[in-house]
Amino acid sequence: MRLGTRASKLATTQSGWVADRLREAHGVEVELVEISTYGDRSSAPLAQIGGTGVFVAAVREAVLDGTVDFAVHSLKDLPTGAAEGLTLAAVPVREDPRDVLIARDGLTLGELPRGARVGTGSPRRVSQLNALGLGIEIAELRGNVDTRIGKVTGGELDAIVLARAGLLRLGRADEATEVLDPLQMLPAPGQGALACECRADDDATTALLSVLDDPDTRAAVTAERTLLATLEAGCSAPVGALADVVWGDDGDELWLRAVVGDLSGNPVIRRSASGAPTEAAALGRRLAEELLAEGADQLMGSVTTS
Numbered sequence: 339m340r341l342g343t344r345a346s347k348l349a350t351t352q353s354g355w356v357a358d359r360l361r362e363a364h365g366v367e368v369e370l371v372e373i374s375t376y377g378d379r380s381s382a383p384l385a386q387i388g389g390t391g392v393f394v395a396a397v398r399e400a401v402l403d404g405t406v407d408f409a410v411h412s413l414k415d416l417p418t419g420a421a422e423g424l425t426l427a428a429v430p431v432r433e434d435p436r437d438v439l440i441a442r443d444g445l446t447l448g449e450l451p452r453g454a455r456v457g458t459g460s461p462r463r464v465s466q467l468n469a470l471g472l473g474i475e476i477a478e479l480r481g482n483v484d485t486r487i488g489k490v491t492g493g494e495l496d497a498i499v500l501a502r503a504g505l506l507r508l509g510r511a512d513e514a515t516e517v518l519d520p521l522q523m524l525p526a527p528g529q530g531a532l533a534c535e536c537r538a539d540d541d542a543t544t545a546l547l548s549v550l551d552d553p554d555t556r557a558a559v560t561a562e563r564t565l566l567a568t569l570e571a572g573c574s575a576p577v578g579a580l581a582d583v584v585w586g587d588d589g590d591e592l593w594l595r596a597v598v599g600d601l602s603g604n605p606v607i608r609r610s611a612s613g614a615p616t617e618a619a620a621l622g623r624r625l626a627e628e629l630l631a632e633g634a635d636q637l638m639g640s641v642t643t644s
């Protein structure tokens with residue numbers, strides 16, 4: 339099987355993980371084919387170059403034109419709209435969805451001095467960091483994991499915020515100085531999860547990939563992404579969401595928490611709701627409508643979204 343992937347170390351590591359699972363499950367050969375995307379080539383701020391889709395368009399093209407059989411993406415980089423001719427054949431079990439802080443001298447968020455420079459390029463992180471009222475300064479940050487961590491070790495920034503999943507996959511989770519509680523920092527919809535996508539008419543590949551699907555992860559990310567889509571927001575919008583399958587009185591329950599804000603983080607709207615895991619999309623829609631009724635669209639309207 340030919341697996342299309344971005345060429346970054348993180349992308350090839352997570353694609354390699356999927357390839358290993360497929361070899362274990364089916365004894366098939368899997369070859370990684372690296373594809374350069376606009377998101378990798380441009381160093382402009384993500385919010386400026388459109389965010390949504392810049393990391394996936396070229397990889398999807400390679401699936402559609404038959405260069406590769408399927409692609410592995412970070413789910414949070416996938417636009418929420420339907421992709422013509424493609425099917426989401428598997429959402430494998432999720433890695434830790436939380437964000438972490440990497441700060442100089444082992445500091446936590448609460449220990450950073452006023453005026454400390456904290457790097458992130460994500461409006462969602464900017465909004466929630468500002469909501470904490472710590473008096474820190476936000477600095478624009480982009481680049482691969484090495485580049486970003488280098489800003490702290492090189493002394494340019496006091497701290498950065500990034501996804502724990504990426505660090506775990508690269509074996510660098512111990513470099514985090516604090517795991518941020520979702521009470522303070524809800525992750526991006528789909529964060530920590532992967533997407534295995536193939537052509538909608540390719541039944542053989544769909545069947546091979548389907549064994550990697552994790553139903554709880556799929557329910558969670560379906561709720562998170564339907565919420566994002568109902569808000570008509572993209573991956574560069576100041577929206578955080580995290581769903582979990584938990585054991586409740588009536589069996590499995592899907593819990594969804596979400597936050598919407600503007601860049602100032604003042605105010606942010608936080609809400610939660612629960613439902614049956616089989617009704618994940620309806621849950622996402624319902625919580626989004628609640629947020630919209632509370633004024634989420636006006637809040638987000640002050641930020642460039644796509």
Ligand SMILES: NCc1[nH]cc(CCC(=O)O)c1CC(=O)O
Nearest residue numbers: 412414500501503504529530531
């Ligand atoms: N926005 C870029 C991006 N897309 C996926 C990950 C890794 C985490 C994941 O798999 O969700 C990252 C880096 C980050 O946010 O720190």
